Amino acid sequence: MRPWVVSRAGGTRSGGAGGPGSWLLEVGGSARNPTRLPCIEVLGGLPRQVFRVFRPRGSSRVQGSSDRLRPRRQQTYLKERRTMTTVLIIGATGQVGRVVVEEALAREATVRAQTRSASRARRRLPRGAEVVEASPSDVDALCPVLTGADAVVLTHGTDSDGRGGATFYDVVRAVIDALDALGQPTTHVSLMTTMNASHSATVTGYEFVEWKRRAERLLRASGLSYTIVRPGWFDYQGSGDRRIDLRQGDLVTGQPGVDRHHIAQVLLEGALNPSGSRRTVEVFSASGSPVTDFEALLAATRADEPGSLDGVLDTNNVALTEEPARVQEDVARLAGR
Ligand SMILES: NC(=O)c1ccc[n+]([C@@H]2O[C@H](COP(=O)([O-])OP(=O)(O)OC[C@H]3O[C@@H](n4cnc5c(N)ncnc54)[C@H](OP(=O)(O)O)[C@@H]3O)[C@@H](O)[C@H]2O)c1
Numbered sequence: 001m002r003p004w005v006v007s008r009a010g011g012t013r014s015g016g017a018g019g020p021g022s023w024l025l026e027v028g029g030s031a032r033n034p035t036r037l038p039c040i041e042v043l044g045g046l047p048r049q050v051f052r053v054f055r056p057r058g059s060s061r062v063q064g065s066s067d068r069l070r071p072r073r074q075q076t077y078l079k080e081r082r083t084m085t086t087v088l089i090i091g092a093t094g095q096v097g098r099v100v101v102e103e104a105l106a107r108e109a110t111v112r113a114q115t116r117s118a119s120r121a122r123r124r125l126p127r128g129a130e131v132v133e134a135s136p137s138d139v140d141a142l143c144p145v146l147t148g149a150d151a152v153v154l155t156h157g158t159d160s161d162g163r164g165g166a167t168f169y170d171v172v173r174a175v176i177d178a179l180d181a182l183g184q185p186t187t188h189v190s191l192m193t194t195m196n197a198s199h200s201a202t203v204t205g206y207e208f209v210e211w212k213r214r215a216e217r218l219l220r221a222s223g224l225s226y227t228i229v230r231p232g233w234f235d236y237q238g239s240g241d242r243r244i245d246l247r248q249g250d251l252v253t254g255q256p257g258v259d260r261h262h263i264a265q266v267l268l269e270g271a272l273n274p275s276g277s278r279r280t281v282e283v284f285s286a287s288g289s290p291v292t293d294f295e296a297l298l299a300a301t302r303a304d305e306p307g308s309l310d311g312v313l314d315t316n317n318v319a320l321t322e323e324p325a326r327v328q329e330d331v332a333r334l335a336g337r
Contacts, residue, residue: 081295082151082271084104084107084151084272086150087109087110087150087151087268088112088149088152089101089104089113089153090153090154091156092113092125093121094155095157096192096263097153097156098124099260099264101126102264103261103264104268105128111130112130114136115132116133116134116135118131121133136171137167137174138174139178142174142178146175146178146182147184149184150271151187151268152187152189154189154191155267158171164207164208164210164211165206165208165211168212169214171215172191172215172219173330175189176189176219188225188226188270188276188277189226190226190267190270191219191227191228192231192263193228194209194230195231195252196250196253197213197250198216198311199213199316200213200318213318217323217331218330220308220309220310221309221335222334225278226278226279227270227271228279228311229283231258231282231283232256232258232282232283233255233256233258234258236255236256237257237258238287241259241285242259242287242290243288244262244283244286244297245285246281246282246297247282247284248282248302248311248312248313249311250282250311252282256284257284258284258285259285262283262284263283265291266281273298274295275303276294278304278306279298281301309331
């Protein structure tokens with residue numbers, strides 16, 4: 001396929017962001033006589049509807065490959081902090097979920113706290129949260145609780161489900177399908193997995209970690225705005241570790257600790273800030289001052305490559321062909337929408 005090119009109308013090299021229509025997306029024809037489409041929106045000097053863009057050093061042109069364009073379902077890029085009126089928290093009664101509920105309430109969001117048992121959950125959750133009972137792997141049950149949600153945060157722990165942890169994947173799949181059924185493509189999904197999630201069980205020894213990697217891959221294939229948060233060991237941080245330390249590449253080993261508030265903050269701020277989108281980050285706590293500028297924290301990390309199933313700096317990735325057939329089918333189905 002011919003590479004696509006984005007350039008400014010009239011070939012101008014002037015500075016500034018330009019306005020809608022001042023960028024042209026070349027999507028067909030020949031290099032001499034390309035078919036050009038005006039871009040509808042411009043964000044930070046780049047056309048909003050282009051899925052992946054990069055600007056060669058010293059050039060006003062932006063290039064990419066046409067196989068990375070997603071004409072039907074465009075990735076959402078935020079210009080500014082998102083308004084989070086309503087957030088659904090799945091796994092809200094868990095060690096991390098409870099802290100996400102607290103932190104979301106502190107941000108004055110309407111909090112829907114999902115559980116499989118409302119009576120049990122009400123005893124564990126603050127009164128400000130609306131407890132919603134639903135099976136998290138059931139699309140029909142999720143639709144009403146997801147309706148109108150600006151963000152969904154998943155902190156479910158399903159390692160001991162008697163299925164090797166496959167429920168973890170089923171929940172993420174159901175959330176994606178429910179958002180699709182509802183026609184809510186702009187709902188942000190923040191997903192907690194674990195450090196080492198990118199590796200196969202031959203490295204970690206835990207089958208449930210495989211299902212976390214598969215769930216991450218499904219979310220990346222979904223085209224939704226997402227933040228994937230891989231925490232270190234809960235509560236193993238030192239007493240002075242008040243700073244959030246974000247890493248990428250899934251290279252950290254051992255038992256680095258993380259404050260559960262730090263996990264909750266990155267899950268929520270990933271949904272709120274423009275640079276939280278399409279991120280895969282490992283989260284630890286380190287010595288230093290608490291983070292006050294979450295956009296700056298997230299902007300210092302790299303976004304995942306469009307069209308890639310893996311975190312941007314992950315290495316030694318498991319081939320998709322080595323995943324179970326149903327995972328391959330799900331990824332193909334989502335990527336083909
Ligand atoms: N411990 C660590 O240091 C550490 C580090 C990194 C990552 N992790 C990962 O974090 C997760 C645990 O987090 P956590 O301790 O906050 O969670 P958790 O307390 O184990 O579970 C969170 C909630 O998930 C729901 N849940 C549990 N089993 C389920 C099932 N089979 N189907 C549907 N929902 C289910 C439960 O909610 P209801 O009963 O209310 O429905 C539960 O309260 C694990 O997956 C673990 O791999 C842990």
